[in-house]
Amino acid sequence: MNMKTLKAFIALLAISFSGFANAGLIEFEYTGTGSGTIGGQAFTDSFFTITEYSNTDDLQSCSATCQYIDAISTTITIDNVGVFDFVSGTRTFVTNGILGLSRAGQSGMDLYNVFNVGSYDLLTALDTVVDSVSFLQWNRSPSVNTSGGKLVFNNGDTTGTFQARFNSPATVTEPTTLAIFAFGLLGLAASRFKKA
Incomplete structure (x- = not known):
């Protein structure tokens, strides 16, 4: 030769x-301030970041107006508490202009909803959206388990962010x-x- x-x-x-x-890989990031417990340790009004790594090739339909992608991996960083990997599966979904984090699977119960994302389709990057968000159903079964133990956010509303990006270090x-x-x-x- x-x-x-x-x-x-x-x-x-x-x-x-x-x-x-980077084919098909996307990072979904949720931030906000919340109170709750992880592994029995309480935290109050703590800033957190939840990062999901997903493959856009895994996009599925949960109804005529709902789409979701189950995560490959998910982590949470809670200020002054630590960084933990999710053991329980999660997904990002979008339906009728509402986007959220929920338990994995077609009918996974909502955990953290971001409102007013318009017609976002889960397959493209999205600049940071700052909006009203809601914590809900964290204390329902099945539990949301992490490497630090069971994670529960108290139900309630706050202000949070969401963004989707390609070309992250994790990809x-x-x-x-x-x-x-x-x-x-x-x-x-x-x-x-x-x-x-």
């Missing part, structure tokens, strides 16, 4: 892999690493051919 062919092959390999790096996947590796091989091959 001559040098030109090797370079073309490695470049094609790198481009192919890098194209898959840097193995194919991107392979692309970088391919460029490294190109460098090694080039140095080898220069010595010959």
Whole structure:
């Protein structure tokens, strides 16, 4: 294999892999201030961030006007309490201009609703929406379990945010690493051919 062919092959390999790096992956982020308990430890008026990583290829319908995506993984950061992974499945859904976080599955009960997101479709990025939000049904069965224990937010309304974005650090996947590796091989091959 001559040098030109090797370079073309490695470049094609790198481009192919890098194209898959963020395919279908989206990050949904909810923030707000709430009170409740995690693993029996109380927190009051604490700022939190819930981050869901999802695959847009998993979009499903829950009714004629409802769509949802079950999360691949979900974490919560609660100020002065800690960072915890959700053990219970979650999803992000949208129906009639209301978007929310809920338990996973077609009929997962709502947990945190954001109002007035219009016709957002769960498949695109969305700049930060600041709006009225509601906590509801956290104390119902099945429990919402995390690596820190059972999580319960007290029911109520507050102001919160939602945003959806691609190209987050969490979506840097193995194919991107392979692309970088391919460029490294190109460098090694080039140095080898220069010595010959």
